[in-house]
Amino acid sequence: xxxxxxxxxxxxxxxxxxxxxxxxxxxxxxxxxxxxxxxxxxxxxxxxxxxxxxxxxxxxxxxxxxxxxxxxxxxxxxxxxxxxxxxxxxxxxxxxxxxxxxxxxxxxxxxxxxxxxxxxxxxxxxxxxxxxxxxxxxxxxxxxxxxxxxxxxxxxxxxxxxxxxxxxxxxxxxxxxxxxxxxxxxxxxxxxxxxxxxxxxxxxxxxxxxxxxxxxxxxxxxxxxxxxxxxxxxxxxxxxxxxxxxxxxxxxxxxxxxxxxxxxxxxxxxxxxxxxxxxxxxxxx
Amino acid sequence: xxxxxxxxxxxxxxxxxxxxxxxxxxxxxxxxxxxxxxxxxxxxxxxxxxxxxxxxxxxxxxxxxxxxxxxxxxxxxxxxxxxxxxxxxxxxxxxxxxxxxxxxxxxxxxxxxxxxxxxxxxxxxxxxxxxxxxxxxxxxxxxxxxxxxxxxxxxxxxxxxxxxxxxxxxxxxxxxxxxxxxxxxxxxxxxxxxxxxxxxxxxxxxxxxxxxxxxxxxxxxxxxxxxxxxxxxxxxxxxxxxxxxxxxxxxxxxxxxxxxxxxxxxxxxxxxxxxxxxxxxxxxxxxxxxxxxxxxxxxxxxxxxxxxxxxxxxxxxxxxxxxxxxxxx
Numbered sequence: 001x002x003x004x005x006x007x008x009x010x011x012x013x014x015x016x017x018x019x020x021x022x023x024x025x026x027x028x029x030x031x032x033x034x035x036x037x038x039x040x041x042x043x044x045x046x047x048x049x050x051x052x053x054x055x056x057x058x059x060x061x062x063x064x065x066x067x068x069x070x071x072x073x074x075x076x077x078x079x080x081x082x083x084x085x086x087x088x089x090x091x092x093x094x095x096x097x098x099x100x101x102x103x104x105x106x107x108x109x110x111x112x113x114x115x116x117x118x119x120x121x122x123x124x125x126x127x128x129x130x131x132x133x134x135x136x137x138x139x140x141x142x143x144x145x146x147x148x149x150x151x152x153x154x155x156x157x158x159x160x161x162x163x164x165x166x167x168x169x170x171x172x173x174x175x176x177x178x179x180x181x182x183x184x185x186x187x188x189x190x191x192x193x194x195x196x197x198x199x200x201x202x203x204x205x206x207x208x209x210x211x212x213x214x215x216x217x218x219x220x221x222x223x224x225x226x227x228x229x230x231x232x233x234x235x236x237x238x239x240x241x242x243x244x245x246x247x248x249x250x251x252x253x254x255x256x257x258x259x260x261x262x263x264x265x266x267x268x269x270x271x272x273x274x275x276x277x278x279x280x281x282x283x284x285x
Numbered sequence: 286x287x288x289x290x291x292x293x294x295x296x297x298x299x300x301x302x303x304x305x306x307x308x309x310x311x312x313x314x315x316x317x318x319x320x321x322x323x324x325x326x327x328x329x330x331x332x333x334x335x336x337x338x339x340x341x342x343x344x345x346x347x348x349x350x351x352x353x354x355x356x357x358x359x360x361x362x363x364x365x366x367x368x369x370x371x372x373x374x375x376x377x378x379x380x381x382x383x384x385x386x387x388x389x390x391x392x393x394x395x396x397x398x399x400x401x402x403x404x405x406x407x408x409x410x411x412x413x414x415x416x417x418x419x420x421x422x423x424x425x426x427x428x429x430x431x432x433x434x435x436x437x438x439x440x441x442x443x444x445x446x447x448x449x450x451x452x453x454x455x456x457x458x459x460x461x462x463x464x465x466x467x468x469x470x471x472x473x474x475x476x477x478x479x480x481x482x483x484x485x486x487x488x489x490x491x492x493x494x495x496x497x498x499x500x501x502x503x504x505x506x507x508x509x510x511x512x513x514x515x516x517x518x519x520x521x522x523x524x525x526x527x528x529x530x531x532x533x534x535x536x537x538x539x540x541x542x543x544x545x546x547x548x549x550x551x552x553x554x555x556x557x558x559x560x561x562x563x564x565x566x567x568x569x570x571x572x573x574x575x576x577x578x579x580x581x582x583x584x585x586x587x588x589x590x591x592x593x594x595x596x597x598x599x600x601x602x603x604x605x606x607x608x609x610x611x612x613x614x
Contacts, residue, residue: 035512037454037475042512066512083510100518104511113511117399118344119518172558178477179292225292239299257295 006051006067009137015126017063020056025049041082042068042111044166045075046186055126061118065130068111073142074189078163080106082172085159090128092135094142103131108142110134147191150206150252150276152268157201160194174203174257181222182207182253183214195268199260202242204268206276207253219246219253235265249273328582329534329575331527333596334358335588339503339524346503348405351526355409357586358528359383359497377416383496383530384442386418390496391440392426395447395463399515400506402446406499406526410444431466431490443491445532446499449539450506453514455479456561457543459536460498461573464491478559483533483567500527500539507546509558521546524588533567533574534581538594540564541578545593 007023024034028047031039042050048071055063070076080095087099093112096105101119105112112134116123145163162173165188167180173192176182184190184207192205209215223230223246230236235245238258243265246255254272259265334354341347356376363379384390392410394402407426414424425436445460452458454475464485465471474482485491502525510516523542529535540561547555568576575581583596 032472035514037452038512038514040475041453064513068512100516102511102516102518113513115511115513115515117517175295175556175560177292177294181292181294226294226296238296 006049006069007053009067009134010051010053010065011130011133014055014129014133015057015122017055017057017060017126020054020062024052026052041169042070042079044164044169044186045079045082046071046165047075047079055130057122057126060120061116061123063114063116063123063126063130065134066113066115067134068113070109070111073106073109074145074163076106076109076111076142077144077148078165078169079111080104081162082164082169090131092131093138094144096131098128101127103127105131105135107135107138108140110138145189145191147189147206147208150272150279151191151193151204152195152271152275155195155197156193157196160192162190162192164190164192170205174205176257177226179225181225183209183218183221188214197260197264199264200242200258202259202264202268203255203257204272205255205257206272207255209251209253212248212251215248215251215253219248222246222253222255233266234269235262237262245269247273249276252276328580329529329531330362330582330584331529331531331534331538332358332361332584332586333502333525333527333538333594334361334586335523335525335592337524337588337590340522344504344522346403346405348403348408351403351405352409352412354526354587355406355413355499355528358499358526359413361584361586362528362530376413380413380417384414384417384419386420388419388442389423389436389440390414390419390425390442390444391431391434391437392424392444392446393431393437393463393466394426394428395458396428397448397450397458399513400448400450400504400520402448402501403503406446406501410446410499414444429466432469437490440490440494442496443494444497444499445495446501448501448503448505449527449536449543451509451514451519451543451557452559453509454559455482455563456557456559457536457540457564459539459561459564460500460532461486461536461563461567464488467491478561479563480566481570482563483571483573486532486571486573495532496530498529498532498535500535502527502539502542505539505543505546507543507550508555523591523593531574533564533576536564536567537576537578538581538583542593549593 026034028043048069050068052066070079085097087097090096090098090103093105093107102115114127114130164170167184187210189208195202227236234247235243238244243259243262244257245265247269254269256265256268334357336350336354338350339347360374360376360379363382364374411424427434431437445463447463450458455462461482467490502523504520505523506520508519527535527539565576567573585596
């Protein structure tokens with residue numbers, strides 16, 4: 001869908017708000033012109049096009065409505081879940097949030113963000129109406145990233161799941177290291193979830209590489225720096241008394257961080273490896 | 286290429302100190318670890334001024350109050366505690382210690398559409414510069430156009446002002462970062478969480494010219510979300526200004542307030558997704574100023590509710606302004 005076509009999702013007028021200026025239409029290369037540094041996040045999720053429209057109404061805060069064509073449902077999911085989602089379900093798209101006046105959702109290959117400069121009863125009505133119209137303009141739903149299904153469901157905290165490609169995003173969700181120890185990039189996928197376990201919460205991540213050789217190399221470089229003291233099962237007690245572990249499963253590297261016990265870390269790794277081996281082709285292709 | 290075996294990791298931060306959480310280690314509290322180089326410097330003074338009425342009922346900046354707050358802060362900043370009590374001096378006289386009548390002064394503001402420098406503050410600075418004897422046509426106010434602005438090209442003095450906010454690339458939008466628009470290629474500074482932003486301050490257009498730094502803390506943004514990195518619910522009415530001649534000390538103090546707010550809001554230490562390391566690096570690598578809270582003398586004036594930060598014992602400042610890149614005349 002072209003940038004011009006994206007604009008057709010946006011209402012020409014909503015409860016007295018009208019476009020205040022010509023729409024901004026952007027590609028991955030020009031998105032910096034619109035959202036500055038945050039563009040790198042959406043570029044990492046392979047954004048294709050985006051449209052931004054600023055609505056104004058006298059005596060009311062401006063409203064910014066943005067539609068991002070992420071190219072695939074998986075990346076729309078990733079873009080939406082890049083941010084912590086702690087607000088109420090707005091009832092739009094495949095997952096949505098309304099929080100203090102702002103509404104976001106994803107549906108099919110689109111990520112949508114509607115932000116008022118301030119919150120008023122009138123702006124809430126306009127924001128919700130805009131969102132509903134965009135939702136209706138997207139005819140179908142899309143599948144979440146297949147890797148999400150590899151994360152164990154048992155104990156996973158609601159809304160804790162993230163999907164990403166590069167280490168900048170990973171660090172935003174769970175800081176591991178300044179450098180890209182896991183060799184993450186455009187050709188890799190990752191998922192991260194937070195889990196509840198006896199003794200405390202922990203993180204579980206799965207990273208997928210193009211080949212099994214790639215995952216082996218990534219595990220080695222990661223372990224050399226982050227887990228040099230790991231035992232034969234790849235677990236190590238970190239400086240805060242928690243446990244970390246990492247292991248390979250075919251094209252995947254599985255990592256556990258902040259586990260409250262060694263047993264928790266070992267079991268989480270083993271269970272996830274089983275899940276991957278049951279679901280994925282683990283040949284070195 | 287970075288030697289990965291020497292990469293900084295989460296475990297390094299955990300190793301860094303007893304009970305040191307990642308949240309604080311990656312952000313502000315790492316500033317507490319004085320470097321060898323910085324430990325030889327003197328102290329820096331920062332003034333925090335707050336007023337319950339700094340914002341109107343609708344949350345907009347109160348144009349009647351802000352000039353007085355700025356006056357109080359600058360007067361306190363430039364006072365010698367040994368001879369005069371802070372806050373009771375003559376603001377025009379205080380400004381004259383910062384600015385000469387023959388200066389050409391660029392006020393480097395920030396116009397980010399969601400949280401810009403309040404216009405009444407820009408006007409108040411301009412008024413005080415005129416009071417200090419600077420002709421109106423020798424004063425300029427700009428942000429994104431500073432490289433093309435003839436006045437900024439011949440400026441002999443700079444006043445640096447911006448609101449503090451979380452920032453996608455640098456952890457926080459700081460006074461140190463506010464000069465990025467002087468550079469022809471701002472993205473060049475994005476590497477490593479913008480760690481080396483203090484290097485901007487060595488550009489000829491900037492070096493040695495900054496007389497005053499004002500970090501606007503009226504409604505700081507303590508958390509970012511969404512494509513525009515803004516959501517009104519992540520601002521709060523702190524109603525303050527942080528003022529100093531040392532940009533690093535002012536930024537470090539503002540960062541402590543944002544960290545405290547994040548702890549309060551989230552109920553736990555909450556790391557900045559992007560560590561605001563450039564403030565510590567400004568001290569340790571560039572010697573631009575002092576980030577170590579133990580060597581920042583914070584003076585607090587005005588409203589104390591919800592302060593979120595404890596001032597340290599106040600001692601005479603006099604000639605002990607710590608910033609190396611400022612010039613007090």
